[in-house]
Amino acid sequence: MxxxxxxxxxxxxxxxxxxxxxxxxxxxxxxxxxxxxxxxxxxxxxxxxxxxxxxxxxxxxHYLPFLLTQNEDVVELLQNSALSNNAAQATKVSRYLEQTSLVAGASGLFIVDKNGHTVAYSNWRDQQALRPDEFAQLPVFQFAAKGEEGRFYEHQSQQQAFYYLSAPIYDRSDFIGAAIVRIDLENLILDTPVEELYAISDDQGRIFIASPQDWLKYSLSDLADIRSITLGNGTHAELWTFNQQHYMSHQVRLDDLGWTFTSLVSARxxxxxxxxxxxxxxxxxxxxxxxxxxxxxxxxxxxxxxxxxxxxxxxxxxxxxxxxxxxxxxxxxxxxxxxxxxxxxxxxMSTAIAHELNQPLTAMRTYIAISKQLLSDPAMVKENLSTLDDLTERMAIITSQLKTFAYKKPENVQPVQLVTAINQSFTLLRTRLTEENVTLECDRVSDSHYVLGDNVRLEQVLVNLINNACDALHQQTDKRILIQSECVSDDKIQLSVEDNGPGFNDEQLEHLFEPFYTTKSMGNGLGLGLAIVAAIIRDLNGSIQAQRNVHGGATFLILLPSAQHSQ
Structure with a gap:
């Protein structure tokens, strides 16, 4: 038992x-x-x-091509593109494209004539060879030649992937050229959360946007072993395996872009x-x-x-x-x-906020541009202003303050002689100063004054300030610009740029260095010059302020670190 x-x-x-x-x-x-x-x-x-x-x-x-088509210098360049003495105008437009590209964050801005030949571009300082007919056969130019907005994706093997936007430029009703914007897709999204995994590929399976970045060297088919599974609720899903781990995957192809979006979440x-x-x-x-x-x-x-x-x-x-x-x-x-x-x-949540802000911003730029063109029609302007009021109220709900201006800080600074930087700026502006009878005095700048900075950026600061002074002196009979420097302390040198123009009122002084704030008429500037100047000076560990001088004109005071003190 x-x-x-x-x-x-x-x-x-x-x-x-x-x-x-x-x-x-x-x-x-x-x-x-x-x-x-x-x-x-x-x-x-x-x-x-x-x-x-x-x-x-x-x-x-999307607003950039349209913005470029409205610039008077761009139109003038294309109207006279066949003239041999049009180099100065091309240089002026290229500088404008360079400044706009720095603020917008585009990879390149290009102006091409009606034959598809490039006449001005933002990357003119890179000393890289640019084929004049680079865009002639691309669909992005051909769309513009037909009077349509152009969008084009290009990704050659072992090369960077680019996305192009274009808009036609007209002289009255005649097509005279196109504005083209190039976007580097590899650096399009830089603020992705670290833990998020995703890849964007074209119809050939080549990945051109990814997180993490090392996926860019793979094609989509080589990235992982893929297995289809059916879940208990009847959903069909894909399970990816790489690095000996499983990841849940979801894909969708956007027909308008021709891109496949793939997102992954670790199943560990x-x-x-x-x-x-x-x-x-x-x-x-x-x-x-x-x-x-x-x-x-x-x-x-x-x-x-x-x-x-x-x-x-x-x-x-x-x-x-x-x-x-x-x-x-x-x-x-x-x-x-x-x-x-x-x-x-x-x-x-962050993505939604960014998306909500981008839409009204883009719409506001479009309505503002249209309103400027419709000043003769008060009824349509009033309608646009009402729409703009709604957009601003929508943005105010999302955030009370939005600043989206950045400039790349120089990695290395070195001693720069102020006299040399001023002479180089004078060389660049000699033609304008002569044609407009502007007297530039800089005999009060000492040869011994060296500051820590970057020669190219300091030159850009001076060119922008002198150009602004010339614009302010347009209605004056006796046009004078005075540049002088002095040591204000052992480690600081002050550089001043003074003119005898009409100066600024209190409201202008308050908003002077804000991006896109300008007192000029439409087509004569974006309001980026002084904003870029302030960003450069700030990156050089200096400061800048504007004030009215005793002559009633404007004076810009720049404080920069002294190179002698650093030694």
Whole structure:
């Protein structure tokens, strides 16, 4: 009887063990499937966020071609593009394109004539050869030649991927050229959250935008092993495997761009959680079996009750410790999941805000440009102003202040002689000063004054300030500009640029260095010159201020670090 009972107990134990394994595996698979369903929803949200982020970034450039077509210098250059003495006008337009590109963040701005020959471009300082007919055969120019807005994607093998925008330029009703904007797609999105994984590829599978960046050297088909799975809710999903880890993937192709967006979310935490659930299920069932056995043995074996109880208590404590350890691991895994969800929500919120701001900004620029052209029609201007008021109210709700101006800080500074920088600026502006009878005096600048900076940027500061002074002196009969320098302390040198023009009022002084603020008429400037000057001076560890002088004109005072003090 005892032998039969022992055999029965053994078989019951084996059966219970097998059932525990089956139920544990089933619980783990169910938990994993639920986790995959949640990941699929999350990766879908991330895919939508990445699409909005890229579209928002591209939309932020759509105003640029139209903006360039409205510049009078651009139109004048294209009207006289066949003249041999048009080099000065081409240089002037190229400088304008350079300044606009610095603020807008575009890879390149180009003006081409009606034959597709490039006549001015923003990267003129790079000393790189540019084929004059580079855009002649590209669709982005051909669209513009037909009077349409052009959009074109180009990605040659082993080369950078670019996206082009274009707009036609007319002289009355005659097509005279096109404005083309080039966008470097590899650097289009720089503020992606570190934990977010996504790739954007073309129809050949070449990846040109990705996070992380090292995916750019792969094609989409070589990036990972892909396996299709069907989830418990009937959803078909793709599971990617690379670096010995699983990732839930979601893809969509945008027909208007011809690009495929792929988003990935790591399944590591969900799989670990499912394994933990399976282990806890099996352990729980094993504990239950042991307890049942303990109760049965207690009923049958009264004499060995104390010894059996001690053994079972020890086994129970050991199992409880393991359960506690695994439960703590489960809590940690849950906390990681919560944190990941918070970061994903924060990324989606940031993307939504950026998208909401880009749309009204783009619309405002368009309506402002249209309103300038419709000043003769008060009814349409009033309608546009009403629309602008709605857009600004919408932006005010999103944020109370938005500043989007940046300039690349020089990596290295070196001693720069002020006299040399002034002479170089005078050489660049000699023609204008002569034609407009402007007297430039700089005899109060000492040859011994050296500042820490960058010669090209300091030259750009002086060119902008002198150009602004010439613009201010347009209505004056006796036109004078005075440049002088002095050591104001052991480590600072002050450079002043003074004119005898009409000067500034209080409101102009308050907003003078803000981007896109200008007192000039339409087509004569974007209001970026002084903003760029302020950014350059700030990056050179200096400061600039404007004030009215005793002659009623404007004076700009620039403080820069002295090179002699640094030595």
């Amino acid at each position: 005892t032998l039969k009972t022992n055999k029965r107990i053994v078989w019951l134990g084996i059966a219970w063990f097998l059932v525990s394994i089956v139920l544990g595996i089933g619980a783990g698979k169910l938990t994993k499937d639920l986790g995959y369903q949640a990941l699929h929803a999350e990766v879908s949200d991330r895919l939508l966020a990445s699409i909005h982020r890229v579209r928002g970034a591209l939309n932020s450039y 935490l969900d799989e670990r959680y499912a394994d933990l659930v399976a282990a806890i299920t099996m352990a729980g069932l094993w504990i239950l079996g042991v307890l049942l056995l303990f109760l049965r043995e207690r009923h049958l074996k009264h004499l060995s009750q104390q010894e059996t109880r001690l053994a079972l208590l020890q086994a129970n404590e050991s199992l409880e410790q393991k359960v506690e350890e695994r439960t703590q691991a489960l809590r940690n895994a849950q906390q990681e999941l919560v944190q990941t969800s918070k970061m994903a929500a924060l990324g989606r």
